[in-house]
Amino acid sequence: MSTDHTSLPETFEAWTWTGPGEPEALKRERRSLEAPGDQEVIVATRAIGLNPVDWKFIAMDSALWQPGQIPGVDAAGEVLACGAGVTHVAPGDRIAVHTTLAGPGSFATHLRLPARAVIPLPETIDWATAAAFPCPALTAWQAIEKLPVKPGKRLMITGASGSVGRWLVQLAAERGFRVIAMASTKRHEALRALGAQEVLETPEALSAPVFAVIDTVNGEHARRMTDHLGANGHIVCVQDRLEAAAAPAFGRALSQHEVALGALHQAGSDADWAELRQAGRTLLARVADGELTLPTPEIDDFAHLPQRLSELKHARVRPLKTVITL
Structure with missing residues (x-):
């Protein structure tokens, strides 16, 4: 036209x-x-x-x-x-x-x-x-699309109270993940209202390893979050990326993903x-x-x-x- x-x-x-x-x-x-x-x-x-x-x-x-x-x-x-x-x-x-x-x-x-x-x-x-x-919305959509949909699996979202994080909580909850939102205590009630089933301030409060982490903070923070992944887990980086493998070969077999709207x-x-x-x-x-x-x-x-x-x-x-x- x-x-x-x-x-x-x-x-x-x-x-x-x-x-x-x-x-x-x-x-x-x-x-x-x-x-x-x-x-x-x-x-x-x-x-x-x-x-x-x-x-x-x-x-x-x-x-x-x-x-x-x-x-x-x-x-x-x-x-x-x-x-x-x-x-x-x-x-x-x-x-x-x-x-x-x-x-x-x-x-x-x-x-x-x-x-x-x-x-x-x-x-x-x-x-x-x-x-x-x-x-924020299209970044969150790209991030959640990186993960295989497995209802009931535990998915942790860091920086969950930010613009991208709030979208992620909603999109992950409707896909059936058990959403664990990490943010300051004053944001917990709002994140539960968006669909988070667990809210915490630090990953040390986790009761067990998670299937996936979507990190919205930075590359170094994402690297630390990989310590909380179980076997065949996923790390999705919204800010920065992981420049090296998150775990030794033939160990937990972690999958690493980066998100960038600019790639299109x-x-x-x-x-x-x-x-x-x-x-x-x-x-x-x-x-x-x-x-x-x-x-x-x-x-x-x-x-x-x-x-x-x-x-x-x-x-x-x-x-x-x-x-x-x-």
């Missing part, structure tokens, strides 16, 4: 990266808006979801970025125009997107995106909820993308129906984006999710 692009605005505003540093160093600029290429869409941004990967990349000296890069991976908005070959969305559609770290990102009033990454929204999903959805941007097939979009649509429909729960995000204005991202990085505030609206 291609469309007439003459009605597109000539320019847009974006927060841009000038070099490794703090979020406050982002520069607000006006850019020319190009027409979409083949398999691309132009989206008018209505909300932007902030994620830890945003401030992590802003601080890095990455070969993926040059000065002028627009950061950000999550957004929601309205499709304005479609390039040739786009078939699953049309101008006027409401969408959510998790876009590539390597290309122009979501910190902008208008987005030029690969259409394959765009997920249509249910009518009843508001912009803020849609923008808060992609990174690098090497995903059309079938891979169709599967991810369908998972997103299904999850969003279940949110709309009240079957799955998202925390209510804190909302601020586009002008305050660098400040809010800095607050998240330095833990000056701890909302489960912050969304920037336009």
Whole structure:
């Protein structure tokens, strides 16, 4: 599907990266808006979801970025125009997107995106909820999909009170796992309400080895958690990865998994993308129906984006999710 692009605005505003540093160093600029290429869409941004990967990349000296890069991976908005070959969305559609770290990102009033990454929204999903959805929800879905479904098996989720962790608790519980959520005591009641059958502060409280651990903390933490796996167990790393085998050969025979949404941007097939979009649509429909729960995000204005991202990085505030609206 291609469309007439003459009605597109000539320019847009974006927060841009000038070099490794703090979020406050982002520069607000006006850019020319190009027409979409083949398999691309132009989206008018209505909300932007902030994620830890945003401030992590802003601080890095990455070969993926040059000065002028627009950061950000999550957004929601309205499709304005479609390039040739786009078939699953049309101008006027409401969408959510998790876009590539390597290309122009979501910190902008208008987005030029690969259409394959765009997920249509249910009518009843508001912009803020849609923008808060992609990174945590799709990461959790990818993580749980790494595991064979074995109802009754014990699955421990670390960092369970975070955005990804809360999704994982719900998805694991509905698959029939016995969910063990690890988080601070003040979060235990909320995690039980989401489906956790056991809650604990430290793994030392475990009564027996577990079938699997999904770790949302970091690589070193994940390595320590492998001590609590039984025979033929699984470790799934959401943050970082294990660089070496978690156990000696021919011992417990542990399986190691890493999760990265960016893998699809690098090497995903059309079938891979169709599967991810369908998972997103299904999850969003279940949110709309009240079957799955998202925390209510804190909302601020586009002008305050660098400040809010800095607050998240330095833990000056701890909302489960912050969304920037336009």
